[in-house]
Amino acid sequence: MTGHSPGSEQPGHIPDGGEDRWLLVAVAGLLSFVAMLDMNIVNVALADIADGLHVSARTAQWAVLGYQLPVVALLLPVGRWLDGVGMRSALLVATAGFALCSTLAAAAPWASWLITARLAQGSFGAVLFVLMPVLALRSVRPERRGRAMSVPATLAPLGAVTGPAVGGLLLDHLGWRAVFLVKIPFCLLALIVAWRAMPRDGGLRLPDRRSAADVLLVGSGVAALLLALTMASGSSGWLVLALAAVPPLWWWLRGPSGRPVVGTLRAARLFRAHTAVLALAAGFAAMHYVVAMHLQRDDGVSATTTGLTVLAFPLGMGLAGPLGGRLADRCGARPVAATGAALTAAGLLLLLPLGGDWSPVDVAWRLALAGLGMGLNGGPTQALVMGAAPPDRTATVGSSVQLARSLGFTLGPALATAAWGLTGGDDGVTAGLALAAAAACIAVPLLALRGRRPALQPETTTDAAPAAHHP
Numbered sequence: 001m002t003g004h005s006p007g008s009e010q011p012g013h014i015p016d017g018g019e020d021r022w023l024l025v026a027v028a029g030l031l032s033f034v035a036m037l038d039m040n041i042v043n044v045a046l047a048d049i050a051d052g053l054h055v056s057a058r059t060a061q062w063a064v065l066g067y068q069l070p071v072v073a074l075l076l077p078v079g080r081w082l083d084g085v086g087m088r089s090a091l092l093v094a095t096a097g098f099a100l101c102s103t104l105a106a107a108a109p110w111a112s113w114l115i116t117a118r119l120a121q122g123s124f125g126a127v128l129f130v131l132m133p134v135l136a137l138r139s140v141r142p143e144r145r146g147r148a149m150s151v152p153a154t155l156a157p158l159g160a161v162t163g164p165a166v167g168g169l170l171l172d173h174l175g176w177r178a179v180f181l182v183k184i185p186f187c188l189l190a191l192i193v194a195w196r197a198m199p200r201d202g203g204l205r206l207p208d209r210r211s212a213a214d215v216l217l218v219g220s221g222v223a224a225l226l227l228a229l230t231m232a233s234g235s236s237g238w239l240v241l242a243l244a245a246v247p248p249l250w251w252w253l254r255g256p257s258g259r260p261v262v263g264t265l266r267a268a269r270l271f272r273a274h275t276a277v278l279a280l281a282a283g284f285a286a287m288h289y290v291v292a293m294h295l296q297r298d299d300g301v302s303a304t305t306t307g308l309t310v311l312a313f314p315l316g317m318g319l320a321g322p323l324g325g326r327l328a329d330r331c332g333a334r335p336v337a338a339t340g341a342a343l344t345a346a347g348l349l350l351l352l353p354l355g356g357d358w359s360p361v362d363v364a365w366r367l368a369l370a371g372l373g374m375g376l377n378g379g380p381t382q383a384l385v386m387g388a389a390p391p392d393r394t395a396t397v398g399s400s401v402q403l404a405r406s407l408g409f410t411l412g413p414a415l416a417t418a419a420w421g422l423t424g425g426d427d428g429v430t431a432g433l434a435l436a437a438a439a440a441c442i443a444v445p446l447l448a449l450r451g452r453r454p455a456l457q458p459e460t461t462t463d464a465a466p467a468a469h470h471p
Helices: 021-039 045-055 062-073 075-082 087-106 111-136 142-173 177-181 183-198 209-231 236-253 258-267 272-297 304-309 313-329 333-349 361-388 391-423 425-448 458-463
Strands: none
Touching: 021 087, 021 111, 021 142, 021 183, 021 391, 045 111, 045 142, 062 075, 062 111, 062 209, 075 209, 075 313, 075 391, 087 111, 087 177, 087 183, 087 272, 111 142, 111 236, 111 391, 142 177, 142 313, 142 333, 142 361, 177 425, 209 236, 209 391, 236 258, 258 272, 258 304, 258 391, 272 304, 272 333, 272 361, 272 391, 272 425, 304 313, 304 361, 313 333, 313 361, 333 361, 361 391, 361 425, 391 425
16 A cells, blocks of 8 residues: 555645644544543443343443444554545545444344444444544644644543543433434534535545455454453453454564554654553553542542542643643644653652542542643644654554554553452552553653664565654
């Protein structure tokens, strides 16, 4: 997949003096929020879904897993495919399909219908996750890249953390079907704006035979890994399933599709940034899990107070997100991203002495500090990664960083649960928070220090585009 194709416009293609299309950046942020909201909003409705459809709680859990598995499993194959198709066509089809599947899920008369609709919705969601940073990147001039990337980079995590609160409100007043319908107005708004504002392109093409093989290998491997990490909280025996992920992923990495992806990331020096993204996501997810569990189970704090306390993190993140983008455009993406990671690590380290005598306010200001750091970090890190992507590999790089973030979100709670179970009680809280803080600390040097540019391998020069200059 070399050369230029309908979907391979160069990032930052708006000429100097051209008009930045901030309306499309807003669409990227809106759809990032909606796609990530769907990751967590259904969790609070599982009991009602089980009662309404007369199924077990384990069966109802597939209303969540049915969405999460294809989203994560299809990211890399979707990225490779999107590098060769029209962005407008892909966005319209993915958004319309996402909304349609959400409607079908809300109308589900039985569990198999619901799970099928969620699997299809997750497939469209994978396309949205890859497209949104690419859309933001291509809608502005290079000198505005940090501000543009901060929009989806901030709104996507906000969708994740606000999902349970929004879902709870809908569940109490309108029932579980409203949890699926709430996203449709946002999708319709995005469709109207994209239809009118985006230039026509070369359209879509069906995935070729190699893409189908990618889906089979990467999809099965990543799905096995995600399922093992997700189900391990209930029984550690599920971790054995992670071994099944090794053969297909190894086969793909050594094959004609995996080598160009690895070559692109190596040539653009992006492995450090990807590891930092995974570590910060794991630290955030582990902290969120441990703090919420501690406040409710150990301190006896009400669900409402716990929810308000934990919201200090997204509040800080939302306030700092726009600032992070502006600073990145003015001072450079790397120092701002590293500073944000350091603030997040500081906030999590300050949580380590967490005990039963702490008030929600004691917890909230530390979470706000960590959230400020994540807000400063999100947009600059995304700009750092996407700005280093070769022009015809932006979707591939976007998919790889989204995969790193998604695996971090899944890995964090799994590791925190294991640490808590091994130590127990107050020691378990400390162990879980120490793990979260350590993950954030790892991200700081990964972002602050530049890696050496490796020599290009023959497979990189033939299969992968030349690396762009590193920002």
